Amino acid sequence: MSLVDMVAEVFAAGGVLERAEAHFQPREGQTQMACAVARTIEAGGALVVEAGTGVGKTFSYLVPALLSGERVLLSTATKALQDQLFARDLPWLVETLGMPVRMALLKGRSSYLCLYRMELARQDAQAQDRGVARVLAKVEDWSHHTQSGDLAELTGLDDRSPVIPLVTSTRENCLGSQCPQFRPCHVHRARREALAADIVVINHHLFFADVAVRESGMAELLPTVRVVVFDEAHQINETGVQFLGTQLSTGQVTDFSRDLLAAGLQHARGLADWVGLSRRVELSAQDLRLVARTVTGATKLRWADDAPEGFPAEHWHGALRGVALACAQAQEALDTVSEIAPDFVRLYERGSELLARLARFSGPSDPEVVRWVDVGTQLRLVESPLDIADAMRTRLLGAPAEASEGAGGDGWPDDSSAGPGRAWIFTSATLGDDERLSWFTERAGLQEAQILRVASPFDYPAQAALYVPRHLPSPADPAHSPALAQWVGQAAERLGGRTLVLTTTLKALRAVGDALQKRFVSSGALEVLVQGEWPKRRLMERFREGADHGQPGCVLVASATFWEGFDVPGDALQLVVIDKLPFPPPGDPLVEARTQRIEKAGGKAFKAYALPEAAVALKQGAGRLIRRESDRGILVVGDTRLVTMGYGKRLLAALPPMRRLESEEAFEEALQALLTRPSTTDPTCP
Known part of the structure; x- marks a missing residue:
């Protein structure tokens, strides 16, 4: 039986997944993606898949990867998804499919305790501070019990803590095999486990850091693989340029x-x-x-x-x-x-x-x-x-597959010379706004890759609505942020919180956040959370709690990283507000250089670069609203250009097919409908 047939059986009605999980339902899009991944693994080559929210893309690549029997490298954009894959999704599937698979989790150096640096930290001037000394003592106590040395195990450790750089190593200061703590070194142990594993879970930063390290002649870091999967692939270009420069x-x-x-x-x-x-x-x-x-x-x-x-x-x-x-x-x-x-x-x-x-x-x-x-x-x-296209084509995708002392011509150990070439899978919920996904494929050198777009199974017209308040000032007007904050305050107060405000600039973040905090500081009706005031993990946990346990409801004002990877299913989030259309900042040197390259080649930079950038970012922000079939909510874009400018049609087309609210009265009705709807956390609610 071919791999494609085996995969189709697993996802079919009455198949292994449906028998193992009562809530599993066969989805055509999920099966379609899984079979495409299986075909690519069998034949080699590159596959780019845009899978809408709710498709179940994680299982769509994990099942064929496990059934293939190949050594597989799984790369994600965030440590959070790394941990989810390694601790939850992979173990469940391995048990369900009955596969004897060795798995390993590999992160960058800054995620692991360095025993030697911890010893030196006691003499560091910073350790004389009481707060630092207290956290350092906690780390030292934990160091006697941990097996992995992964600092994520240490609950309560702020990711912004000054202790972390004291007790972790970098490529610059690591002593390698000459270190007196080399044998028990957590980084070295994690690498050894990765080299012996069948499935290795890493992140994009580590992948491209290793590409850069190999180019300087350093020792090989990642194990021999024939199948490489990039989840959250929309981030690989911006991650790659950091390390390839x-x-x-x-x-x-x-x-x-x-x-x-x-x-x-x-x-x-x-x-x-x-x-x-x-x-x-x-x-x-x-x-x-x-x-x-x-x-x-x-x-x-x-x-x-x-x-x-x-x-x-x-x-x-x-x-x-x-x-x-x-x-x-x-x-x-x-x-x-x-x-x-x-x-x-x-x-x-x-x-x-x-x-x-x-x-x-x-x-x-x-x-x-x-x-x-x-x-x-x-x-x-x-x-x-300017992008990773050349590096992907010459160092990775286009590198010869002939083996030399166990290594491929690209510097990767390669066991594929006797069979199909390496298989590359790139997937995300957001990879572009055209059929060829050119926003992603051109920058990643993947114009020749197979393309598959799988639509979300959610009923967006029934589950979500889109509203653009026409009364707001122009986005260029200094009065825009204060006016938006006033409008959001009224809507969020009616909803009892459950509101996420995504801003395009830090200036707007501060303006909207300050205005909302002043509005609710005396009444305490809502708690206004602002990115930067607490660690990201704590902000997310508090927002998800909402009004539980007698706490006030929450409004979260955030920028940057909260536009993606922030998952709040259920009624804790029902209103997402995007302050302005997320065009790339014109003063950014990288943006300017990319713009100039397009114009020198005779193209139109706004159409070829700025507009696709805005479409993808807008789609990512909108994706925070609906995370499962029972979710309901409203997306608000506080930028009238979306409905008054000609290019707004392209941006609207990039969004999920939500129903449109054309007036303030229609918005008020939709808001009231959310208030009268039974909570999805109610066990009596289907």
Whole structure:
């Protein structure tokens, strides 16, 4: 029996899944996707699948992957989905299908406790702070019991905690096999388990970091695979360009100075002026940051000429030379003590890498990349490709499959030379707004891939409505955010919370969040949650609780990461408000470079780039509203351009087919219908 036939049987009425799960219902779209994945695994090649919310795409790729008997790499965009796949979905399917499969979860270094760094953390200056010392003690106690060393196990640890960088390693400071804690190292153990597993769950950041590492000749990280699945694939382009370019930050330089001082005083006190050397490196980083002292707030500055926009070239290059000189002086001292401890060897390598990057950024940039400076609490120098298309075609998809000492021509270990080529599966709920999914395929070099679009099984006209308030000011008017906040406050108060406001800028986030908090601070009728005030996980948990246990209902005002990956099924979320059409920011250097490339080629950047970007982002934001068949809700877009401008038709077409509310009265009726509808959490409600 072919793999396609086996997969079809599993999903069929009366099949394994329906017998194992009482709530499972065969869905044509889910089976269609699963069979397409099976065919690609059998034949090799690339498959791109856009599967609408509710299709059940996770099982659609997991079932054929497991039944194929191949070694499989599953990559996701978030650690949350990684954990869900590894802890819930895969174990259930493995048991249900009766497959003897070894599974492994592999995350980046920053997710694992580094035992050696934890020992050093006790002497760190930050550890003298009571709060830091208390959390560090908690980490040390947990370290005696954990098997995986995954910090996600440590409940209550804020992902923004200053303790995390103290007790985790980076590629720059890891000592590798020379580390005194190498044998019990959690990162090393996780890699060993991955190399021995049949199914390995990773994330996109780790995948592209490994691609970049292999290019520099470092040891292989990921195991031999023939099948690679990217879930949440819409993020791979933006993730990939981060790792396929070059970056240098003042934070990296400061970390180097701190580790230089710690290692010098611990292993070679008196053999060099470690305090003076460290201080010079740290001051040089501060001097580089001070070149941007006139820039306020986090800003991306163009860097098309000799120096970034607004920076005096003489001061800029002088500061770069200052960092290089301080690092070179540290290198000289490290060279004299390199045989004393492996810390010094690694520090010397880090210094060499810093000097190489400084030299790169001191010279002209390649015409095929874009360069900019990111100004925030630290200064970050970035050189990036415009997309990952070339890297995907030449390093991954188009690489020869001939084996050489167990490795493929692309640097990946390859066991596929005797059979079909590697199978690549890319899937997401949002990959574009045209039949060829060109928003995704062109940037990822996948124009030749097979394309499949599977519609959501939800009854959107019955479950959801779309409303555009016509009375709101123009999005360019400073009065827009205050007016939107006032309108949202009225609607959310009637609904008892259950409202998510998604903003396109941090400025709007603060304006809307502040206005809503002031509105409800005295009455306490609703609790207004604003992104950035609490850790993301805590915000999500509180919002999902809603008005349970005597708490007030919630309004969550968020931006950036909450536009996707935030799943709130049920009545806890019934109103999603998007403040403006999410066009890409015109001042972003990467956006500008992509726009210029299109126009130089004779295209129209708004139609070819800005509009598809907005359509995909709008679709992602709208996707927060309906997460299951019993959900009901209203999507509000506070931007009249959606219904007054010609391009609004394309944006509307990208949205799910919700019914349209054409007046404030119609909106009020729809809101009232939500209030009178029985709760989906009521056990008597079907």
